[in-house]
Amino acid sequence: MTTPAAPRRRLAWPGALMLLAAFALFLSGCTVNPVTGRSQLMLVSESAAISASRQAYVEMLAPAREEGRIDSDPRVKQRVQGITERVVAQAVRYRPETAEWDWEMSVIEDPDTVNAFAMAGGKMAIYTGIIDQLELDDDELAQIIGHEIAHALSAHSAEKMSVALASNLALATYAATGERSGVALTGAALAALVAVQLPNSRQMEAEADQIGIELAARAGYRPEAAARLWGKMAEKAAASQPVFLSTHPAPASRQRDLAALAEQMQPLYEEARRGSVPTHPVR
Ligand SMILES: [Zn+2]
Numbered sequence: 001m002t003t004p005a006a007p008r009r010r011l012a013w014p015g016a017l018m019l020l021a022a023f024a025l026f027l028s029g030c031t032v033n034p035v036t037g038r039s040q041l042m043l044v045s046e047s048a049a050i051s052a053s054r055q056a057y058v059e060m061l062a063p064a065r066e067e068g069r070i071d072s073d074p075r076v077k078q079r080v081q082g083i084t085e086r087v088v089a090q091a092v093r094y095r096p097e098t099a100e101w102d103w104e105m106s107v108i109e110d111p112d113t114v115n116a117f118a119m120a121g122g123k124m125a126i127y128t129g130i131i132d133q134l135e136l137d138d139d140e141l142a143q144i145i146g147h148e149i150a151h152a153l154s155a156h157s158a159e160k161m162s163v164a165l166a167s168n169l170a171l172a173t174y175a176a177t178g179e180r181s182g183v184a185l186t187g188a189a190l191a192a193l194v195a196v197q198l199p200n201s202r203q204m205e206a207e208a209d210q211i212g213i214e215l216a217a218r219a220g221y222r223p224e225a226a227a228r229l230w231g232k233m234a235e236k237a238a239a240s241q242p243v244f245l246s247t248h249p250a251p252a253s254r255q256r257d258l259a260a261l262a263e264q265m266q267p268l269y270e271e272a273r274r275g276s277v278p279t280h281p282v283r
Contacts, residue, residue: 033155035095036207040159043166044188049158050101050121052188057123060193061106069109073128077107080126083142084149085279086219088122091149092280094215098122098153104283105145114233114242117196118148120157122282130244134232139216139225146212146221147248153211156204160195161188199247209254213261220272223262227255 031042044052064070071077084105092099103122114133116126124145131141151157165187200208209226217223230250236242237250251257 035154035211038203038207040155040162042155042158043162044158044191046120046155046158048188049155049161049192052161052192053119053121053123053157054102055189056192056196057104057119057125059189060196061108061125064108064110070106072109073107076128076131079138080105080107080131080141080145081282082279083138083219083221084124084145084282086277087142087146087149087215087221088282089278089280090215090218091122091153093218094211095153099280102283103280114236115244115247116144116148117247118152118157119192119196120152120155120161122149122152124148124152130242133242134229134236136229136232137225139222140229140232142216142219142221143212143226143229146214146216146219147208148212149215150208150211151200151204154204154207156200156208157192157195159204160198160200161191163198164191164194197247199249202249202251205248205251205254206257208248209258210261213258213265214268217265217269218272220269220277223265223269224259226258226262230255230258 031040032038033040061070084103088103101122104124106125108125108127110127111129111132113127113129116124116130118124126144126148130136130144134140136144213223213226216226233242233245233250234255237245
């Protein structure tokens, strides 16, 4: 398994100054999360995280895009997008202002990488390696997508960007890459790039599991698939560490907790199966 490649393009020199400016601009302290009610370290406001993530997302996908590996198989793209549109429609019910987000899901053709990620503002990607190596059915795929959408809904990117900035990680990354040429990233976008490679805390994982399984159930996907998915992930981890587990640490109790949640979610799933399931446009 490979870890996600560090951004290959280089920062223009003024990036360092912009990064320092970012510290001053985005200081907003601790806030209470609108979805989870938990107090989060928020040096970066969610709106700043969203605009920074838009830039970081383009940057992160650029190498694969240049090689024609984004959405290269229309069949896979259609499958992933169809599920994402149903789950996003439920996310929008959860947090209505996210209807304004420019939701996007890219499929990265990379059979060796077992990974998926979400950035602020609903910018997401899934690697073909996670779909193929774990042989995901639609219900399991919906659990991954629901989990990633839940991270985005809960402003976990802004929280991790805050950690990156507070611990000077973004600056250190900048220093390590040295003199740069090409695309200039703002300091906040650099923090967003660092953040997507930082592990989520156990608290964030528990939040994303709980919200994700509910969104997927409401979108008509079987809740028991969540525990099955993490079982497959654990099996994979016995052979080689999937990248996904380095950013989404799996507590030992995860499958048991998800199985308990699945029972609670079953009525929501059954209700969704009885009616027609709405969709929300996703790029
Ligand atoms: Zn996670």
